[in-house]
Amino acid sequence: MTTTVAVTGLGLITPAGIGREQNWERVCDGTGLAAADPELEGALVEFSCRVPEFDAADAVGAREVWRTDRFVQLALVAAQEAIADAGLDPGSWDGGRVGVVVGSAAGGISTLEAQQKRFLEQGGKGVSALLHPMSLVNMVSGRLAIEYGATGPNLVTATACASGATAIGVARDLLASGACDVVLAGGTEAAVTPTFVSGFARMGALYSGTLPPDQASRPFDTRRDGFVIGEGAGMLVLERLEDARRRNARVWARLLGYGATSDAHHATSPHPGGLGIEDAMRRACRDAGVSPEHIGHVNAHGTSTPLNDAAEAGAIDRLGSPDLAVTSTKGVTGHTLGAAGAIEAAYTVLSLAHQVIPPTANLTRTDPEVRLDVVCGAPRKVELAHALSNSAGFGGHNVSLLFGA
Known part of the structure; x- marks a missing residue:
């Protein structure tokens, strides 16, 4: 596929802040943002990474809060910033x-939990007529289409924690095929609920040690013990490069390659050899026509779980790039599940734009089995031409996106 796609707009709302600039500042600061979460009282883990100081009614309007789940509200905020950043006018x-x-990954899980409680307390007549419009996962793309008059292809991707990255890859294909001239693509998640969190805890996937919450997410560290759940949304505006140049749009970066694979190994564990994510990275490189040896940076999936970090580190090491620097921004934001791939793609784009790699928060002693140059302590100034953003999800989904400066 020869079509080059431009990233012309970025929108972010994450535990690192509301808006692109605040996100970049806090991710580069490299401080973990997990904190005690009163809404998780009674859950097996009672801390998380939430979007700070988010007033949904102020951000999207009281009526929107009444009729949409939080995962849609976050997407609306990120989309608004991305479209404005791209300099596009949906009215024209x-x-x-x-x-x-x-x-x-989860859609409107908080709505489902709330309505289940009402059903148990009040019976069927207590259940809201808005249950399905608020909770179905496809309602986020439908709501964005309504908001912006986008009557072209309208899709939701659900590949667990790779969902946001898959969405960007599918969007690239829509542009390459000629089906669209502009695609609003990204990921969103708001699944920090007691039941959902307890499910992860029962699996042993969440951090369960004794460190303070803000030190719990520690990708590639010897003391990593599980991920910290987070929420957020990242949205990108994508166009063909020639179209972006024709309208004199700012191009943050170019989306050059997309690789997607399946481990076909286990429902929740990655292939221990990291073969699936390695194949996804190599496919992205082939798609872009870029040798793996020329990759200068990988924004790793890096969940802070023992199995994922070890498998992914081995896969990245086998790329054989001599000057490759790695980071995992989940040390700051926690794991935003289905939104993570899009949020981290945006951070990768910003790394290329600023020629800076953010540090991996809480990395004090790199696991000896991680034979990588993992950036930690402070942001690193670099000369970057190409970077990969990796994502993986339960079910064995792997996605790698290759961006160029």
């Missing part, structure tokens, strides 16, 4: 040429 664009692709 050809909506039939605009697509929307959004990834989410």
Whole structure:
């Protein structure tokens, strides 16, 4: 595939802040943001990474809060910033040429939990008529299409924690095929609920040690013990490069390659050899026509779980790039599940734009089995031409996106 895609807009709302600039500042600061979460009282883990100081009614309007789940509200905020950043006017664009692709793993899980409680307390008549419009996972892309008059392809991708990255890859294919001229693509998740969190805890996937919450997410560290759950949304505006240049748009970076694979190994554990994520990275490189040896940076999936970090580290090491620097921004934001791939793709784009790699928070002693140059302590100034953003998800899904400066 020869089509080059430009990233012309970025929108972020994450535990690192509301908006692109605040996100970049806090991710580069490299301080973990997990904290005690009163809404998780009674859950097996009672801390998380939430979006700070988010007033949904102020951000999207009281009526929107009444009729949408938080995962949609976060996506609306990120999309608004991305479209404004791209300099596009939805009031004047050809909506039939605009697509929307959004990834989410859980959809409106908080709505489902709340309505289940009402059913148990009040019976069927206590259940809201808005249960399904608020909770179905496809409602996020549908709501964005309504908001912006986007009548082109409208899709949701659900590949667990790779969902946001899958959405960006699918969006790239829509542009390459000629089906769209503009695609709003990304991921969103708001699944920090007692039941959902307790499920992860019962699996042994969450951090369960004795360190303070803000030190619990520690990718590639010898003391990593599990991930910290987070929430957020990341949205990108994607266009063909020639179209972006024709309208004199700022190009943050180019999306050059997309690789997707399946481990076909286990429901929740990655292939121990990291073969699936390695194949996804190599496919992205082949797709872009870039030798793996020329990759200068990988924003790793890096969940802070013992199995994932070890498997991914081995896969990255086998790329054989002599000057490759790695980071995992989950040390700061926690794991935002289906939104992570899009949020981290945006951070990778910003690394290329600023020629800076953020540090991996809480990395004090790198696991001896991780034979990588993992950035820690402070941001690193670099000369970057190409970077990969990796994502993986339960079910064995692997996605790698290759961006160029």
